[in-house]
Amino acid sequence: MIMAIVKKELLQLRRDPRLMGLIIVMPLVLMILFAVALKLEPNNVKMAYLDEDQSFFSNLIKTGLWSDGYFQMYEVPSREAIIEEIRSGRAQSGMYIAKDFSALLTENKQPHVQLYVDGTMPSLTTAMKYNSSAATDAEVTNDMYFLDEDAPNTVIAEDPFIMDTEILFNPDEKETWFFLPGVIGVLIMQIALILTGITIVREREQHTLEQLFVTPISKASFIIGKLLPYVVITLIDFYVILGVGWLFFDLPQPSSHFLLFALASIYVAVMISLGLLISLISQTQQQAMFVAIFIIVPSILLSGFIFPIEAIPSSVRVISYLLPFTYFVEIIRGLLVKKTLLVDLLYAYGALLAFVVVFVAGSILKFKRTL
């Protein structure tokens, strides 16, 4: 009898080619994607630097870092600009070499080189500490030891200069600051995609859609009416989750409550409209759930939420930029932890808005008032 049930289940699965496709293709695609993409250690980390010394010695440090291939370095005009570059997300790290670097070096006074790292990105800090050691390699420092002819017996310090690393925005390296902002987005994505993902396909399966289609309701009224309650519910959910983060998990306050609300509204709209599109392209609730998972899992892994985007090979990184969650993570970290200026987040807000437009347009095109 068990075999009869097993056989029936397998037959049913076989009769749903779309679902079968999803069952076979989804794990394959995700497996290959993650095998290629997931690396804990970032490379091509952008570094904004200012070298006020512009000497042979400061060049040695820069060349040391550069030749390692880990950093993509570019110069900025001021020390403040380094931090702003990191705050805006254009760079993930920074370096400052003061004007008196070579002077202090030649006097054996152990000058400091200041490194900065974006503390909102998990694993970047550790990786940064490890990789910046290229600047203190023997190849770089060999030429940096000086003997004072007047005092030949002076003990020369082991390291000719000292690398200081300042962890920006999250100096205590709080893990909740890394992850909690993104967790809000993951939860909202799950709630919204699954709530709306099945909303229309369920009406189709239960034959209520057929009954609705004969009424004079317009396409737009139907879609708006279907989505509005979910938008409100999900928005409330957003603030409930956020509130718990603030109350119990030491989540920082945003730089602007208005911008946070704007983010919440746009992000919820993205996810709800994506859910709607899923509901329209799926023929059964089961298919809709699968498609939702197909979007949720890569979103978690490829968005920079857990693994830095810089660790993802550029060929796969395209997918990261096609995931709305990537922009959400960027904005929410910017607002809550880094206090990024709006101007530097505008592109991410713009990207989220573009997703809303694309998903709504897709839904309108896909939605037909006939069976």
Next chain:
Amino acid sequence: MIQAVDLVKSFSGVRRVDGVSLDIKQGEIFGLLGPNAAGKTTVIRMLCGIMQADSGSVSINNTSIEKAKREFGYVAQYFGQYGELSVWENLHFYAEMYGIDDEEHLEGLLKRYQLEQFRDVDAGALSGGYKRRLALVCALAHDPKVLFLDEPTAGIDPVTRKLLWDDFYALSAEGKTLFVTTHYMEEASRCHQLAFIAEGKMIAQGTPKSIKDALGDVVVYTYKQNYSPEVTKAIQGVDGVILTNQFGDDLHIVTEQGLRQASLEGVISGVTREPVALHITDPDLEDVFIALTQGDVS
């Protein structure tokens, strides 16, 4: 009132509805009769505008179906109301879809269909018969001029079926036009006008009487005997027998005019080894239906 011209619909390259045309007058109960998979539901869906015809046109009162949405109500073959909502919430919802907020009218509908007692019961918890009534009530919420009913009494007990049909007559008397699909012969004979559809093609159209006449010059005999496959087989082998059709203890034998009663009786008694007396009777709609779907009558 309702006009359909040359409706064609194919699914996966197979023509399911092939050139169906209809002309239905106001106040008529129009029955679309056909075996399963004949294309009845596809036709009714195209008439309601919820399925796009590949070609052909539909109009209600000379208005396109899209513009005539307020003019008709539709009861689908499957229960299409919201099981989680109460009877009243369902009715109110459908009324609101048409901008109707006349509570008195809606209460009146509940009363008319004996649904007041279930006013606050979840629709999903209703029995099959009451679910049908609710579907009908929801379709009537906006007081439409036309009602499309897709197998409205399928799976319904005879008492409820009779109640519903009494009501269909009442609605028709109120001037409403009813379009009903069915495969119940007894229901078909209650319609003012009938159309027979088989394999997507219209094979007969007219009043139940005129459709019975479509059998042409035939004689229908009744043979009172329990079902016997040997007898049926022997009769079917006789030249001039169009078809046989068992009704409980009665076997209807539809034959051409020229076949002699005595020779038919002789064939039967040859099998039963008893004297046999056949009686001439009126053709039943089912005889016509089977003959038409078998293609014996054109």
